[in-house]
Amino acid sequence: MTTAAASYPSRWRAPSIFGSPGRRLAFWALVCAYLVWSLSTLNVDTARILAGLPRAWTILARMVPPDFGRWELLLTGMVESVQIAIAATIIGAVLSIPIGIAAAANLSPRPLYLAARAFIVTGRTFHEVIIAIFFVKLFGFGPVAGLLTLAFSSAIFLGKMLAEDIENMKPGPVEAIRATGASFGQTFFYAVVPQVLVKTLGVLIYRLDSNLRHSTVIGIVGAGGIGQTLSASFSRYDFDFASAILLTIAAMVAFGEWFSDWARRRLR
Amino acid sequence: MTAHPLPQDRAPMRGYPDHWERYSLRERIVQWIWLGGIAIAAAWSVSALDIEWAFFADAHEQAADLIARMWPPRWSYLPRIVQPLIETLHIATLGTMIAIVFALPVAFLAARNTTYNQATWLLGRAMLVLSRSINTVIWGLVFVAIFGPGPVAGICAVAARSVGFIAKLVAEAIEEVDAGQIEAVESTGASTLQVYGVAILPQILPVLIGTSIYRWDINVRESSVLGFVGAGGIGLLLYASINQFAWSQAIVILIAILGIVIISEALSAYVRSRIV
Numbered sequence: 441m442t443t444a445a446a447s448y449p450s451r452w453r454a455p456s457i458f459g460s461p462g463r464r465l466a467f468w469a470l471v472c473a474y475l476v477w478s479l480s481t482l483n484v485d486t487a488r489i490l491a492g493l494p495r496a497w498t499i500l501a502r503m504v505p506p507d508f509g510r511w512e513l514l515l516t517g518m519v520e521s522v523q524i525a526i527a528a529t530i531i532g533a534v535l536s537i538p539i540g541i542a543a544a545a546n547l548s549p550r551p552l553y554l555a556a557r558a559f560i561v562t563g564r565t566f567h568e569v570i571i572a573i574f575f576v577k578l579f580g581f582g583p584v585a586g587l588l589t590l591a592f593s594s595a596i597f598l599g600k601m602l603a604e605d606i607e608n609m610k611p612g613p614v615e616a617i618r619a620t621g622a623s624f625g626q627t628f629f630y631a632v633v634p635q636v637l638v639k640t641l642g643v644l645i646y647r648l649d650s651n652l653r654h655s656t657v658i659g660i661v662g663a664g665g666i667g668q669t670l671s672a673s674f675s676r677y678d679f680d681f682a683s684a685i686l687l688t689i690a691a692m693v694a695f696g697e698w699f700s701d702w703a704r705r706r707l708r
Numbered sequence: 709m710t711a712h713p714l715p716q717d718r719a720p721m722r723g724y725p726d727h728w729e730r731y732s733l734r735e736r737i738v739q740w741i742w743l744g745g746i747a748i749a750a751a752w753s754v755s756a757l758d759i760e761w762a763f764f765a766d767a768h769e770q771a772a773d774l775i776a777r778m779w780p781p782r783w784s785y786l787p788r789i790v791q792p793l794i795e796t797l798h799i800a801t802l803g804t805m806i807a808i809v810f811a812l813p814v815a816f817l818a819a820r821n822t823t824y825n826q827a828t829w830l831l832g833r834a835m836l837v838l839s840r841s842i843n844t845v846i847w848g849l850v851f852v853a854i855f856g857p858g859p860v861a862g863i864c865a866v867a868a869r870s871v872g873f874i875a876k877l878v879a880e881a882i883e884e885v886d887a888g889q890i891e892a893v894e895s896t897g898a899s900t901l902q903v904y905g906v907a908i909l910p911q912i913l914p915v916l917i918g919t920s921i922y923r924w925d926i927n928v929r930e931s932s933v934l935g936f937v938g939a940g941g942i943g944l945l946l947y948a949s950i951n952q953f954a955w956s957q958a959i960v961i962l963i964a965i966l967g968i969v970i971i972s973e974a975l976s977a978y979v980r981s982r983i984v
Contacts, residue, residue: 475802478802482798484860488855519756527754530753569933570933570946570965577774670846674850677853679853690841697841
């Protein structure tokens with residue numbers, strides 16, 4: 441009895457997630473090796489960072505208090521961002537319907553399905569700002585480029601979500617409607633739409649919220665909205681105006697997120 | 709044959725509609741009001757944007773011209789972009805690592821059951837909102853103003869945006885931990901820190917790791933554009949190539965970005981499927 445008790449450890453340790461102490465050691469060694477490698481290749485200029493710290497303080501000091509004096513400029517930019525977001529979401533939603541149908545394996549023929557999936561994968565990879573540069577090159581500076589950028593990326597995102605909803609729907613109603621001799625359009629409206637509508641509306645509201653966020657950045661490459669004003673105020677060292685813009689963006693995005701949560705709860 | 713009368717042989721019930729409708733009149737009116745509201749919002753948004761429709765007339769020619777200039781890609785440029793691509797991955801990885809360190813205390817503040825009082829909860833929530841509502845690229849602008857251009861600004865930008873993202877999901881996980889384990893550890897006389905480490909941390913660890921890996925994969929995508937505002941990575945070369953109209957060079961960079969983003973997404977999906 442007492443001999444068995446002697447082999448118990450005197451201290452308890454929580455079981456490791458790595459399985460064994462050896463693996464844990466290997467993991468942390470790997471992390472350290474990575475840190476050494478990455479920090480050495482980044483050629484970080486330590487002297488400049490240290491010089492930057494007091495400057496950071498100066499900039500922060502100049503950011504406070506935020507200057508809302510040019511509120512008209514701020515308001516114009518914000519309204520433009522909101523308009524870009526709303527219009528892009530609606531256009532994106534319309535465009536996403538054909539994309540969604542084409543990318544649903546149970547509705548579309550195989551070659552069309554593969555082409556649509558490849559289109560979605562490629563489109564999703566690129567950041568909105570990269571897509572914005574291309575639209576700026578094609579349509580010139582201004583909100584049109586922003587509108588088309590966000591409409592394009594919304595169409596791809598919503599199309600992907602729609603395709604997944606269509607693939608997950610119950611096949612029963614589709615077969616039932618088809619059995620009555622309905623055309624493809626009738627089958628879609630009476631069997632598919634009722635099954636995916638609520639979920640799609642939820643995703644749409646979520647996308648409106650994320651478009652609101654994205655519409656604040658695309659201005660940095662000249663695609664309209666508040667980002668253009670923000671980028672200009674940073675390059676002119678107008679830090680108090682910049683902090684006013686940042687606070688307004690934060691407030692608007694927080695409001696958008698609250699609205700999106702509220703609306704999606706109501707839908708359920 | 710049975711003699712039961714078929715339903716249509718019976719006299720129709722009074723007040724029973726003779727054809728089927730999915731929605732009642734009231735539901736239809738509400739639907740039309742919604743549609744009308746959306747149409748008005750769309751019309752207001754589009755009309756106020758001052759769209760120059762003339763630009764649309766030759767857009768397809770411009771696009772065709774652009775593609776013609778991009779093809780064939782100048783593959784000899786590839787060796788030049790290897791180093792910036794690695795830098796992009798470093799920005800994403802180091803930024804995520806820093807974010808994990810800061811996200812844990814913020815998450816404990818922002819979770820109802822581990823925060824100390826209303827004031828600390830509000831502080832935690834405010835940090836979440838501020839971090840999440842400002843885009844990585846805008847954080848990049850801020851940090852370039854502070855540290856000057858370079859990857860350090862990029863790492864800080866990625867970290868600043870990711871803290872809120874990771875902390876929000878971890879805070880939700882903390883709010884849903886099993887209270888029994890906390891009570892069990894508390895009853896042994898453990899300190900608050902010991903309760904956090906032994907009773908809560910093991911329960912939220914899968915969420916923390918899964919969220920961090922997911923965020924890392926988003927950050928690879930985000931760090932590809934940080935160079936546009938001077939915060940390091942491949943974006944700097946992409947922006948320079950486009951501004952110099954070096955389209956055959958730009959397409960090489962775009963294909964490279966496509967490659968690393970798809971690889972990181974696949975890697976992230978694989979690792980998360982192993983954990984959860």
